[in-house]
Amino acid sequence: MKTSLLLFFLFLFFSCTEKIAEQAVEPPAVGLIADSAMVVSAHPLASQVGVDILQQGGNAVDAAIAVQFALAVVYPGAGNIGGGGFMVIRENDGFTDCLDFREKAPLAGGRDMFLDENKDVVDDLSTRGHLAAGVPGTVDGMFRAYEKYGSLPFSQLIQPAIDLAAKGFVLTEKEAEGLNENQEEFMEHNTEKPAFLLKEEGWKAGDTIYMEDLAKTLTLIREQGRDGFYGGETAANLLAEMERGGGIIAQEDLDRYEAVFREPIVASYEDYKIISMPPPSSGGVALVQLLQSIEDFSIDTMGHNTAATAHVMVEAERRVYADRATHLGDPDFYAVPLHELINDAYNESRMESFTAENATPSDQVSAGDPAPVETMETTHFSVVDARGNAVAVTTTLNGGYGSKVVVAGSGFLLNNEMDDFSIKPGFPNMFGLVGGEANAIVPEKRMLSSMTPTIIEKDDKLFMVVGTPGGSTIITSVFQTILNVIVHEMGMQAAVNAGRFHHQWKPDSIFAEPHAFDEETTRVLEKMGHTIVNRDEIGRVDAILVLPDGRLEGGADPRGDDRAAGY
Numbered sequence: 001m002k003t004s005l006l007l008f009f010l011f012l013f014f015s016c017t018e019k020i021a022e023q024a025v026e027p028p029a030v031g032l033i034a035d036s037a038m039v040v041s042a043h044p045l046a047s048q049v050g051v052d053i054l055q056q057g058g059n060a061v062d063a064a065i066a067v068q069f070a071l072a073v074v075y076p077g078a079g080n081i082g083g084g085g086f087m088v089i090r091e092n093d094g095f096t097d098c099l100d101f102r103e104k105a106p107l108a109g110g111r112d113m114f115l116d117e118n119k120d121v122v123d124d125l126s127t128r129g130h131l132a133a134g135v136p137g138t139v140d141g142m143f144r145a146y147e148k149y150g151s152l153p154f155s156q157l158i159q160p161a162i163d164l165a166a167k168g169f170v171l172t173e174k175e176a177e178g179l180n181e182n183q184e185e186f187m188e189h190n191t192e193k194p195a196f197l198l199k200e201e202g203w204k205a206g207d208t209i210y211m212e213d214l215a216k217t218l219t220l221i222r223e224q225g226r227d228g229f230y231g232g233e234t235a236a237n238l239l240a241e242m243e244r245g246g247g248i249i250a251q252e253d254l255d256r257y258e259a260v261f262r263e264p265i266v267a268s269y270e271d272y273k274i275i276s277m278p279p280p281s282s283g284g285v286a287l288v289q290l291l292q293s294i295e296d297f298s299i300d301t302m303g304h305n306t307a308a309t310a311h312v313m314v315e316a317e318r319r320v321y322a323d324r325a326t327h328l329g330d331p332d333f334y335a336v337p338l339h340e341l342i343n344d345a346y347n348e349s350r351m352e353s354f355t356a357e358n359a360t361p362s363d364q365v366s367a368g369d370p371a372p373v374e375t376m377e378t379t380h381f382s383v384v385d386a387r388g389n390a391v392a393v394t395t396t397l398n399g400g401y402g403s404k405v406v407v408a409g410s411g412f413l414l415n416n417e418m419d420d421f422s423i424k425p426g427f428p429n430m431f432g433l434v435g436g437e438a439n440a441i442v443p444e445k446r447m448l449s450s451m452t453p454t455i456i457e458k459d460d461k462l463f464m465v466v467g468t469p470g471g472s473t474i475i476t477s478v479f480q481t482i483l484n485v486i487v488h489e490m491g492m493q494a495a496v497n498a499g500r501f502h503h504q505w506k507p508d509s510i511f512a513e514p515h516a517f518d519e520e521t522t523r524v525l526e527k528m529g530h531t532i533v534n535r536d537e538i539g540r541v542d543a544i545l546v547l548p549d550g551r552l553e554g555g556a557d558p559r560g561d562d563r564a565a566g567y
């Protein structure tokens with residue numbers, strides 16, 4: 001036993017040190033530069049759809065709607081009509097707005113729905129299959145965004161997605177891998193074989209995939225509006241799917257679903273104004289708390305990803321994520337102490353226990369010890385139109401391909417967002433995040449999110465549009481990208497390329513990409529008492545920076561197939 005433990009630690013040691021030495025494949029140092037308008041998304045075809053809409057005279061929201069539908073086709077692991085998300089908008093006159101199209105717990109759901117008779121969590125029930133799905137919000141969200149901001153005919157915005165689904169599109173290597181890794185789960189969790197996702201000999205880059213049922217569903221949405229999804233044939237298929245698979249979403253849930261416009265989180269950091277998503281996302285609150293916590297430290301002179309800088313950031317992160325677990329949830333159901341949390345004095349006081357020499361053990365901040373699991377299936381896109389309007393959207397099925405359940409006859413995947421609730425107090429979700437009362441399941445409540453679509457202003461002008469997938473790491477990836485530009489003076493692409501690290505209070509470890517820290521930095525951090533655990537990749541940031549001359553630089557994350565397109 002002892003020998004095998006020793007061998008295990010030796011293996012961990014060597015695999016970690018080897019990875020620290022390894023360098024990622026060289027990504028471009030500078031991103032696409034465009035004169036007027038840009039879209040950066042997880043897929044080249046979706047970015048192109050967005051730019052086409054902008055060139056046809058559409059505004060940034062028109063383009064965002066078109067990109068959301070296109071990603072539901074070409075990026076099925078995370079792009080969706082069966083999930084939800086958040087949109088942050090800044091018009092060129094400085095007016096800001098946020099749209100919450102997050103999924104909701106079904107009316108028949110409840111606090112103990114993922115527990116057995118002994119009140120123990122049932123394995124996988126909140127992450128796989130029909131019960132894992134929250135009531136989808138994306139389609140209602142797109143119509144609400146359109147009604148308030150859209151300018152081109154809606155049919156023009158959804159048509160590119162219909163064409164991609166009906167005429168087929170060519171798989172990238174990463175997509176082929178994603179589909180191949182999920183073949184068994186698609187078989188296991190579906191009541192009818194989702195033939196369009198299955199391929200016995202395995203998918204490979206260059207294969208064409210067709211999504212006829214999805215094309216039909218998108219056409220129904222084009223013809224009937226919201227009712228093309230929440231009523232008629234699509235709803236009937238979804239309810240039949242629930243019936244066959246033991247799910248609980250009912251017609252009343254679909255009828256009652258409403259996306260809502262909310263007041264953005266707005267706060268200043270140095271000379272910049274941060275505009276981000278309020279609860280039910282924790283993203284905007286936590287991002288502002290992090291920025292306020294580190295504002296008094298001289299991160300610029302400490303340097304990028306040095307031990308001193310990483311230590312300050314990590315200590316702020318552990319304190320902010322402890323707050324997240326206790327205080328944040330859907331504000332329609334829980335009194336979130338928003339203003340208390342995004343208060344400079346409060347966040348400064350949280351850092352009073354900081355010492356430059358040593359890590360503060362998370363147990364001294366609070367209790368619990370969950371372990372996170374990495375999945376990479378949410379997606380973010382950023383849009384700036386030629387008139388200077390900006391939109392940041394993060395949208396998700398939660399895990400890769402969500403619940404793995406395809407609504408038979410309608411061709412779209414359902415989310416597994418119910419796992420973002422605290423299914424039992426203190427029990428870690430798939431990202432290792434814990435929670436309690438604030439995020440307990442209540443019918444029609446929205447589950448707490450980490451998604452952080454964010455827009456930044458400088459001197460009253462648009463400065464940056466940013467966001468990423470990555471579950472619990474979303475907030476810290478956005479935090480680092482912002483600091484990389486504002487404090488470390490990197491360009492957009494360089495800021496996106498840079499190695500990332502993350503701490504979320506529990507477990508008490510820094511997760512770090514292989515190229516985040518050099519050997520000396522790792523040694524110093526460990527000496528301070530930090531534990532460093534390697535992660536191959538953290539986040540997929542897609543962002544746009546307004547350059548001093550007014551042109552735009554795209555930052556498309558080289559960790560994925562992400563692409564900037566513009567003109």
Ligand code: DON
Nearest residue numbers: 375376377378449450470471
């Ligand atoms: O809303 C959230 O915070 C999660 N459902 C996001 C999931 C995610 O980012 C997965 N991809 N990496």
